[in-house]
Amino acid sequence: MRLVKRGDVRAFDELVGRHRAAVVSLAGRSCGADLADDVAQAAFLSLWEHRGTYFPERGSVRGWLLAIVRNRGIDLMRSRASRSRHTVTADPHGWMLAVADQALVAEPPHAEVVRAESDATVHRLLSALPPAQRTVIELAYIDGLSQQQIASSLAIPLGTVKGRLRLGLEKLRAVAA
Numbered sequence: 001m002r003l004v005k006r007g008d009v010r011a012f013d014e015l016v017g018r019h020r021a022a023v024v025s026l027a028g029r030s031c032g033a034d035l036a037d038d039v040a041q042a043a044f045l046s047l048w049e050h051r052g053t054y055f056p057e058r059g060s061v062r063g064w065l066l067a068i069v070r071n072r073g074i075d076l077m078r079s080r081a082s083r084s085r086h087t088v089t090a091d092p093h094g095w096m097l098a099v100a101d102q103a104l105v106a107e108p109p110h111a112e113v114v115r116a117e118s119d120a121t122v123h124r125l126l127s128a129l130p131p132a133q134r135t136v137i138e139l140a141y142i143d144g145l146s147q148q149q150i151a152s153s154l155a156i157p158l159g160t161v162k163g164r165l166r167l168g169l170e171k172l173r174a175v176a177a
Contacts, residue, residue, distance in 0.1 A: 001061050005051050022143040023069050030073040043069040063138045125172055133168030
């Protein structure tokens with residue numbers, strides 16, 4: 001990431017290659033497969049444009065990138081929902097146009113507030129963990145990687161991944177209780 005921050009395009013290409021699968025996967029889960037590539041591209045572009053704002057002490061590159069993906073996905077979904085609120089229809093003869101105002105979502109008005117509070121709580125709890133434990137938990141529960149995949153991607157033994165997950169989850173349970 002140090003090289004990316006300096007504008008090294010080859011380092012950025014490597015970063016994209018390393019994280020593309022996780023980015024597209026998260027984008028697909030949050031926005032649907034048809035929008036996943038658009039969200040992924042927007043996220044990587046945003047990372048490149050804001051590369052100077054990354055600080056390793058705040059979390060992993062992967063965690064930062066996935067937060068960007070989540071935010072880009074939310075922005076895209078809100079934008080599409082806003083545009084689809086109004087549909088224009090014609091009568092059978094094509095003489096008159098009618099505008100129908102459609103509901104954006106079929107969930108209670110407070111659902112977004114609850115979701116935002118929940119996201120803030122999860123972020124607060126995760127940020128209290130040591131970076132090594134936070135990273136494996138993010139890879140497992142946000143990226144959906146298996147323990148073996150985590151071990152491979154971090155180049156650490158499988159037992160270390162299992163231990164960090166166990167300790168991190170125990171700490172989260174203790175703090176959340």
